[in-house]
Amino acid sequence: MNRQLLLDVLPAPAPTLQNYIAGANGQALAAVRALAPGRALYLWGAAGCGRSHLLKGLASTPDAIYVDVQQDARTLRSLADADSAAAMPPVVAVDDVHNMDETRQAGLFALYNRWRECAATNRAFALAVAGDRAPISMPLREDLRTRLGWDLVFRLDPLSDADKLAALSAQATERGLQLAPEVIQWMLTHRERDIRKLAALLDALDRYSLATGRHITVALLRAMLADPNHKHHDAPTTRAL
Structure with missing residues (x-):
């Protein structure tokens, strides 16, 4: 299977009332x-x-x-x-x-x-x-x-960091991903905190993992963001490390 086909699999879960993380809402x-x-x-x-x-x-x-x-x-x-x-x-x-x-x-x-x-x-x-x-x-x-x-x-109030961690963990579980907590923590620390962009980033990371045949780690996430051949327009600019 070529890279493009790999990137086209496993779409992000559709929004439902069941997968909405309410937090304070x-x-x-x-x-x-x-x-x-x-x-x-x-x-x-x-x-x-x-x-x-x-x-x-x-x-x-x-x-x-x-x-x-x-x-x-x-x-x-x-x-x-x-x-x-x-x-x-x-x-x-x-x-x-x-x-x-x-x-x-x-x-x-x-x-x-x-x-x-x-x-x-x-x-x-x-x-x-x-x-x-x-x-x-x-x-x-x-x-x-x-x-x-x-x-x-x-x-509606924005989600707290704890709520976002729960939301991203739930998305990973729904997609059958084995995601180490440090991956999500890195995303929360080094990216903008809009939950939609974070969820889109997780979706892109899942696709990139399939395309490269590598397990999802912080190193893979950083490699994806540095890959000039990878286009992920929904992800915001990386914060200074």
């Missing part, structure tokens, strides 16, 4: 798990706090929909303007509202109105939205900004 996770048709939820926090993970995990249920700003700007409006007699998805998860342009903001505004109209009917659906700051500080049109706080609102 246990109440938010419980609210996401319990989100029922007719309820809305807004999650906010800095990059790397797990907003997208929770929304994608919630939207992994059958017929649920996940929408972000990479998708067609008309997606939200088409959901809001669907035939009033048509069944809505049980869950609509809308990510990164802080990056929405005017068209997407208008679509989300209409979707909130549709959610409220349906909330007490047999067409009720759950609406989960996420952004990088509290509703009052969100750079959105005023009528949409107020709707973000219509129901449940939770701030």
